[in-house]
Amino acid sequence: MxxxxxxxxxxxxxxxxxxxxxxxxxxxxxxxxxxxxxxxxxxxxxxxxxxxxxxxxxxxxxxxxxxxxxxxxxxxxxxxxxxxxxxxxxxxxxxxxxxxxxxxxxxxxxxxxxxxAASGPAGPLSLCAVEYERVLPGIKHVGEIAKTHYLRQAVAQGFDDAAFLDRRGRLSEASIWNLAFWDGHAVVWPRAEMLQGVTMGILRRQLQRLEVPQREQEITLADLPALRGAVVMNSWTPAVAVHRIGNTALPHAPAFIELLHQAYQAEAFGAP
Missing domain, CATH: 3.30.470.10 (Aminotransferase class 4, branched-chain amino acid transferase, N-terminal domain)
Incomplete structure (x- = not known):
């Protein structure tokens, strides 16, 4: 080879x-x-x-x-x-x-x-915030040139990847990731049109089983300073730390990351 x-x-x-x-x-x-x-x-x-x-x-x-x-x-x-x-x-x-x-x-x-097998980047990541709305956002469909386009633009600007803002200024998802935030007490999921990822679904049901508070909220760039941590997730990993979105720095939240990994590990494996 x-x-x-x-x-x-x-x-x-x-x-x-x-x-x-x-x-x-x-x-x-x-x-x-x-x-x-x-x-x-x-x-x-x-x-x-x-x-x-x-x-x-x-x-x-x-x-x-x-x-x-x-x-x-x-x-x-x-x-x-x-x-x-x-x-x-x-x-x-x-x-x-x-x-x-x-x-x-x-x-x-x-x-x-x-x-x-893949496990994703170690992080923490910086995300460039760009205005973009996926067509048929609830479907994981092929041929999405914009994801790679905005990823490469973000890297050219000194970021690691791109996060998407809808026309109302709400954060939805990142290029190949779901986003999640931490307010110091509860897991906060962005409220916007987006793909509901499988890892996201696993975490939501396991966090509920563990009785960890979680909620949905519309999150704009102006809301970021009030939050205490952020991560991205996909099939590779339940949590990679995000330390910056656009011009806003986000605090490191090791307890939040550990919580998400704990919830993910609680999900049983299944055989087809």
Whole structure:
């Protein structure tokens, strides 16, 4: 393998190894949705949330969805062909592709790719605040050029990544992350149109089980000085510290980060 190539374990289409002819039409396709997960010892946290995401997003995009059992079978096939610890992305799409009206009687396909396990950056991170609203924000869909565009712009300006402000000035999410804040007592989730991440869903239900106070709040840049900490999260990690958003510094909150990791660890692993 060349030093410039990305390692990959398997690429499966509908539960079987994908051939070049399967992948060529998808090379630049931009109408599909997906879920990303970290597999450890052949098991996954929040599997029910991943399955629900695939079902609900398919219904919104295509008016129909794949049943859980065949999806789980495809996941098992990819897991069995990969090392015990890896990253997995499951993408659902219509074979008729984009720029077509599609057909309601057409079965959906699922493409699964596994790659080496990831754990995210160590942090703390600085986030450039940019005005941007994702199309269909509740769906984790492909082809989002803006995420990479604003990430690269942020890095060029001396930041680590970008956080998004909607047209009302509310913080929603970051490029590939959900945001969470700490007021010294409760976990504060931004109230705005955004993707409800699986890691976010795991944390919310485990924090509730642990009886940790949490609430939703509209958060603008002007609200940041009153908060006592901030993190980003995705499938890589439940919490990476954020020490600056725009021009506003945020205090380090190790107890907040430890709390989120504790809540995440309380979520049981499940097998497809």
């Amino acid at each position: 060349s030093s410039n190539s990305l390692p990959s374990f398997v690429v499966h289409r509908n539960g079987r190894a994908a051939a070049a002819a399967d992948l060529a039409p998808l090379a630049f396709a931009g109408h599909a949705h997906f879920t990303a997960m970290q597999v450890r010892h052949g098991r996954v946290r929040g599997l029910d949330l991943h399955l629900e995401r695939l079902r609900s997003s398919s219904i919104l995009l295509y008016g129909r969805s794949l049943a859980d059992d065949p999806v789980r079978a495809c996941l098992r096939s990819a897991l069995q062909a990969s090392p015990p610890d890896h990253s997995l992305v499951a993408t659902v799409y219509s074979p008729s592709g984009e720029f077509t009206a599609g057909r309601m009687d057409e079965a959906l396909d699922i493409l699964i790719r596994t790659t080496p």
